Amino acid sequence: MGSDDIAGSAIPTGNTLDKYTTTNPVERRMMQGFFGAFDDLVDRARPTSVLEVGTGEGEVALRLKERFPAMPVAVPDLPDQDLQSRWGAAGLSGVVGSGTHLPFRSAAADLVMAIEVLEHVDDPAAVLRELVRASTSHLLVSVPREPVWRVGNMARGRYLSDLGNTPGHVQHWSRRGFVRQVAQVAEVVEVRAPLPWTMVLARVR
Numbered sequence: 001m002g003s004d005d006i007a008g009s010a011i012p013t014g015n016t017l018d019k020y021t022t023t024n025p026v027e028r029r030m031m032q033g034f035f036g037a038f039d040d041l042v043d044r045a046r047p048t049s050v051l052e053v054g055t056g057e058g059e060v061a062l063r064l065k066e067r068f069p070a071m072p073v074a075v076p077d078l079p080d081q082d083l084q085s086r087w088g089a090a091g092l093s094g095v096v097g098s099g100t101h102l103p104f105r106s107a108a109a110d111l112v113m114a115i116e117v118l119e120h121v122d123d124p125a126a127v128l129r130e131l132v133r134a135s136t137s138h139l140l141v142s143v144p145r146e147p148v149w150r151v152g153n154m155a156r157g158r159y160l161s162d163l164g165n166t167p168g169h170v171q172h173w174s175r176r177g178f179v180r181q182v183a184q185v186a187e188v189v190e191v192r193a194p195l196p197w198t199m200v201l202a203r204v205r
Contacts, residue, residue, distance in 0.1 A: 030194070030195060030196070033194035033195060034142075034194045034197060034199075035063065036194065037192035037194045037197075037199050038060070038063075038115070038140075038142075038199065039067070040192070041140055041190060041192065041199060041201040042064070042067075042111070042140065044189070044190060044201060045110070045111045045137065045138040045140065045201060046110075047071065047109070047110035047111035047137070047138070048071060048110050049071060049072045049073075049074075049108075049109040049110050049111070050064055050071060050072070050073045050074070050109055050110070050111045050112075050113065051073075051074045051075075051076070051102075051104065051108055051109035051111070051112045051113070051134055051135075052064075052073065052074070052075050052076075052112075052113045052114075052115065053076055053077075053099050053102065053112065053113065053114045053117060053127070053130075053131060053134075054076075054077055054078075054099060054114055054115075054116075054117035054120075055075035055076070055077050055083075055087075055092070055094070056077060056083065056116075057083065057086055058075060058083075058086055058087055058090055058092050058094075060113070060115050061073050061075045061092050062090055062092070065091070065092070072093070072109075073092065073093065074093050074094075074095065074104070074108075074109065075087060075092050075093060075094045075095070076094070076095045076096065076097035076102060076103060076104070077094070077096070077097070078096065078097075078098065079096045084096075099114065099117065099121060099127040099130060099131075100121075100123065100126045100127055100130055101130070102130055102133075102134050104134050105134075106133050106134065107133075107134070107135065107136040108134045108135075108136075109134060109135060109136065110135070110136050110137045110138065111135065111137065111138045111139075111140060112131045112132075112134045112135040112138075112139055112140075113139070113140040113141065114127065114128075114131060114139075114140075114141045114142075115140070115141070115142050116142055116143065116144070116197075117141075118141060118143050118171060119143045119144055119168075119169045119170070119171045119172070119173075120168050120169065120170065120171075121170070121171065122170065124171055124181065125181070125184065125185075128141070128181070128182065128184070128185045128186075129185055131185075132185050132186055132204050135204045136204070137203065137204060138189070138201060138202065138203055138204065139182070139186050139200075139201070139202045139203075139204065140199070140200070140201050140202075141182060141199070141200050141202070142197050142198065142199040142200070143171070143173055143178055143197065143198055144166070144169065144172075144196060144197055144198075145173070145174065145175050145178075145193065145195075145196050145197055145198045146172045146173060146174055147174075148195065148196040149164070149166070149196045149197075150163060150164030150165055151164060152164070152196050153165075153166060173198065175191070175193055175198045178198045178200065179191055179198070179200060182200045182202050183202075185202075186202035186203060186204055186205060187202055187203045187204075187205055188200060188201075188202050189201045189202055189203050
């Protein structure tokens with residue numbers, strides 16, 4: 001899962017891929033809850049095309065491609081040669097772009113997603129407006145839920161010197177606070193809270 005910053009500059013993104021490949025039984029159960037909520041909300045949106053902003057390693061996009069092989073899934077992210085190689089090897093349609101200036105026309109896809117991205121950006125409101133511009137129908141966005149996320153990190157002995165804050169996380173929301181943030185740009189349809197995340201499906205007005 002990617003991030004957005006000054007064009008091309010590198011920032012730390014903390015534990016990204018590890019949560020997909022973890023062998024820890026507690027973490028695996030958490031990820032099952034995450035993807036269960038994700039699958040349900042995608043099914044409710046019923047997209048025919050998807051744009052995932054900040055796709056990172058492409059785990060979420062690949063899940064969509066496995067479930068819906070014929071559905072176009074585009075995956076923009078910041079410039080990163082390793083990521084671009086992963087996208088190509090996985091057969092993903094990856095392009096370089098920023099969350100505040102997506103290289104897509106308006107109304108480019110039915111469902112536009114930012115999964116574990118907005119906590120990394122300096123101006124989440126601007127990114128959300130750009131997601132709305134690119135969507136014809138729905139947004140699907142998720143972020144870590146605070147303070148649960150930090151407590152969970154500290155319980156696992158991670159990032160103790162930063163009080164459990166994952167490197168690269170510059171925004172922090174409670175469930176209610178994040179729903180309010182999304183509601184400023186779109187009509188909130190459904191909210192899920194698989195521990196320790198908040199996931200929101202919203203309809204473009």
